[in-house]
Amino acid sequence: MNIEKSVELFNKAKSLIPGGVNSPVRAFKSVGGNPVFFEKGEGSKLIDVNGNRYIDYIGSWGPHLFGHNPPFIKEALEEQLEKGVSFGAPTELEVKMAEIITRLVPSVEMVRMVNSGTEATMSAVRTARGFTGREKFIKFEGCYHGHADYFLIKAGSGALTLGVPTSPGVTNGNAADTLLADFNDIESVKRLIQANKGEISSVIIEPVAGNMGVVPASKDFLQQLRNICDEEEIILIFDEVMSGFRVAAGGAQELYGIKPDLTTFGKIIGGGLPVGAFGGKMEIMEKVAPAGPVYQAGTLSGNPLAMAAGYAALKHIEENKEEIYSSLEVKSAKLEQGLNENLKSLGRNFQINRVGSMLSLFFTENKVFDFKTAVSSDTELFGKYYRAMLERGIYLAPAQFEAVFVSTVHSDEDIDYTIKAAFEALKEIL
Ligand SMILES: *Cc1c(COP(=O)(O)O)cnc(C)c1O
Secondary structure: OOOHHHHHHHHHHHOOOHHHOOOHHHHOOOOOOOOOOEEEEEEOEEEEOOOOEEEEOOOOOOOOOOOEOOHHHHHHHHHHHHHOOOOOOOOHHHHHHHHHHHHHOOOOOEEEEEOOHHHHHHHHHHHHHHHHOOOEEEEEOOOOOOOOHHHOOOOOOHHHHOOOOOOOOOOHHHHHOEEEEOOOOHHHHHHHHHHOOOOEEEEEEOOEEOOOOOEEOOHHHHHHHHHHHHHHOOEEEEEOOOOEOOOEOOHHHHHHOOOOOEEEEOHHHHOOOOOEEEEEOHHHHOOEOOOOOEOOOOOOOOOHHHHHHHHHHHHHHHHHHHHHHHHHHHHHHHHHHHHHHHHHHOOOOOEEEEEOOEEEEEOOOOOOOOHHHHOOOOHHHHHHHHHHHHHOOEEOOOOOOOOEEOOOOOOHHHHHHHHHHHHHHHHHHO
């Protein structure tokens, strides 16, 4: 595949942008090779600057549940474009957006729109601190909650693949309030709570972790977490920036039937534009300014273009719920089964974790249920697999500890072709 123009652009970009990219994992550092520069997205396909076509399984890292440029989002954007792109004042769209979020996710009684997932998680933790008057919080090893200082302690996603899970620039003071527990291990949570009695404001978790690869929490674990948080008056935060509107219309909390106190959103909620949100119980959200004293603000928060795209996406979900999630399940199950058959016929027992349209293939024969088991994956082998798939026109996330996202517009041919490509790729590298 000729990617000459991408090579040229990347060389130029490296002298102008740190690492040549505006978000680390895009740089292909953990898989090797030159990042591909894209010009266009069409449904399930991406077209690069040399005109090569790829079946895309990143979907802009999660937002594109309906593939690239779905007509109903494009139309909503065009309509808003005529009226103006930003007013810095309230609009009807923001009210409609809040209404639809609270309808789709009943634990969210009140919601604040922000501009990214990072802002959402940061503000949720601040709100929990303000509400409880306590400073410490618990996060889980391998979970990623954006790049606020106190989350960059053993974080997942790019922080994990680049080998700097704890970033320089994070102060000891910041790190001291972050308590680390093991995913799917309730005893590790109990120990921390015992040792910090009455000092913990919140527990934040990705109920379906997607940033150490896909690693679902067990229902029993989440239920016990819910119970402990109730007993200790700790705010339970579900970070559903990735799983929200992805694993079900009501997110992972609908799937598991467990209600958090606060939830954070991003990705799908913006229909491809930069949007995040946090919300939850009325009594907690009423602490947020200007209703309450916990400060939180944003010049472009609730931006009309972003709200138009996000609202169009959520409206589409609300109106086509059954069809969307059952078709995602069928397509994704087919992909999983095909990959499993590939592995079996090559005599390998590598692990595939999948929840709905989120999937990861780990290059390990161990069951993957937490951070330690996730990192037992052979990342060098993943790098080879990645490059072999890219060469065959399959665009996966360029790192082991990410998810494959299937969209509603991936066709049967797309999935069949992907399974076939994966067989050839695996045969070549094993
Ligand atoms: C992507 C992600 C974030 C960060 O969102 P940004 O929009 O990249 O700031 C936070 N939490 C989870 C679970 C995510 O997947």
